Amino acid sequence: MRENNAVSSTSQNFGDTVSTLLELVVDSTGVADFLAELARLAAEGLSRPDRDVSCGVTVTRRKQPPSYAGSAGEGSVSNLRIPLDFDEEYSAVVNLYSPQPGAFSPEDAAEARRFAADAARPLLLALRISQLRESREDLAAAMQSRTIIDMAIGAIMAQNRCGRDAAFKILRNTSNNRNMKIRDVAAAMVASIAGDTDFTARFEE
Incomplete structure (x- = not known):
């Protein structure tokens, strides 16, 4: 029952992810700001009173050095890695960390993947807008x-x-x-x- 409550709470935290990130695409000054907010939302969405979670997001763009934002995973015992493959030009990885062993249940992993799937389109949009801005x-x-x-x-x-x-x-x-x-x-x-x-x-x- 505890796990179901935790998953329900997490789902509620993630409920407005897409709309929040789409607003951030418009308001952010660049990819770095967007990635930082994405990492914050992921960490907050999976954190619980009995488990702190930090998050780092790494984006790789063709012919450019990787971009990273979020909390460092130093001292973490549990790690959940969620790759996002867009196309040949972009790829991203969402890494979730916790100092507690066995911190991520299968339900947590499934919810984190749903979050990443929801965040994928806004992230790709942010990357393409950034590319257009840089080209201009x-x-x-x-x-x-x-x-x-x-x-x-x-x-x-x-x-x-x-x-x-x-x-x-x-x-x-x-x-x-x-x-x-x-x-x-x-x-x-x-x-x-x-x-x-x-x-x-x-x-x-």
């Missing part, structure tokens, strides 16, 4: 770099009375000689022209 930021940075480089090339063309290809070659050679990225050389030159900093390089063939 990368595109904006690339466009800014392109604009700065084009401005520097234009200045070199005017200074040396040369064509675009020759001006870019001058910029590239300056970059190599100074062991600086082309964008940084271009930014320094544009800043010098604007009067924001002193840039003494001479752009000559």
Whole structure:
């Protein structure tokens, strides 16, 4: 009877998981915030007065280092690992820890898997939104770099009375000689022209 009551209490704690996580997808500033809240909800949902549970969530994204959030499992005796396989691009693992031996009953494991299944779609949505945000930021940075480089090339063309290809070659050679990225050389030159900093390089063939 005790186990049934515990499972019923856990189910009640997990009842609003999906709606809570969907709201967090909208409100969170990034994947780290979302994972931290996911770990908190999992730990609170499975904890009982006679058993403390901590949780850690690890997400792996293709071509990126893993992201982790939650409580550390140091000193834990019991561990419940729940993998979440989305597709070739994303995977996640929810790890539940307890300092007590035999802390997780089969009913607890089943309930934790239901929680993970409910959380999977909001988590995947958060990951995809984060990817879109990062792609947008990368595109904006690339466009800014392109604009700065084009401005520097234009200045070199005017200074040396040369064509675009020759001006870019001058910029590239300056970059190599100074062991600086082309964008940084271009930014320094544009800043010098604007009067924001002193840039003494001479752009000559």
